[in-house]
Amino acid sequence: MHIDFAPLYRSSIGFDRLANLIENASANSQGGYPPYNIELMDDNKYRITMAVAGFTKADLEIQSQANTLVVKGAKPGDQGEDSDRRFLYQGIAERGFERRFQLADYVKVIDASLENGLLHIDLEREIPEAMKPRRIEIGDSPLLEGGKS
Missing domain, CATH: 2.60.40.790 (Immunoglobulin-like)
Structure with a gap:
């Protein structure tokens, strides 16, 4: 899913970093x-x-x-292969x-x-x-x- 943040960039001043953070958060799902x-x-x-x-x-x-x-x-x-736990x-x-x-x-x-x-x-x-x-x-x-x- 891709979200277009272009309208946010056009109607705001100085919020480009905020939009980038939101975009990166959705792209880098952990x-x-x-x-x-x-x-x-x-x-x-x-x-x-x-x-x-x-x-x-x-x-x-x-x-x-x-x-x-x-x-x-x-x-x-x-726990790895060497672990005593089974x-x-x-x-x-x-x-x-x-x-x-x-x-x-x-x-x-x-x-x-x-x-x-x-x-x-x-x-x-x-x-x-x-x-x-x-x-x-x-x-x-x-x-x-x-x-x-």
């Missing part, structure tokens, strides 16, 4: 493992919750660099993973916790004062005050 939710907690607060059953804190790594959040999970003794049926995925999330400008990771097999990553958007909306006063034109045209 499958369904591990499953995750993205939740809006407040106007500028978000939470990513990932189901990471069987992983401990030591097995997980979270990195935030530029506008990318990377979550990796690796089991130190991944499964009759294995429905619980215990494989390693790497999941990437593109973050918008000014979004940073503020906390991460692991509870009951769920990894919670809390994010917050902090817009700098210089970027916040400000009121512009309308003044008189200096050319019109002196009677000159």
Whole structure:
């Protein structure tokens, strides 16, 4: 499925990066493992919750660099051919993973916790004062005050 973002480019200024992020997200589908939710907690607060059953804190790594959040999970003794364990049926995925999330400008990771097999990553958007909306006063034109045209 291809989505045409051309109308968004024509009617907006400075949102080309946003459209590219959406386009890349739909093109780079990473499958369904591990499953995750993205939740809006407040106007500028978000939470990513990932189901990471069987992983401990030591097995997980979270990195935030530029506008990318990377979550990796690796089991130190991944089941291979050398494993002493023999499964009759294995429905619980215990494989390693790497999941990437593109973050918008000014979004940073503020906390991460692991509870009951769920990894919670809390994010917050902090817009700098210089970027916040400000009121512009309308003044008189200096050319019109002196009677000159």
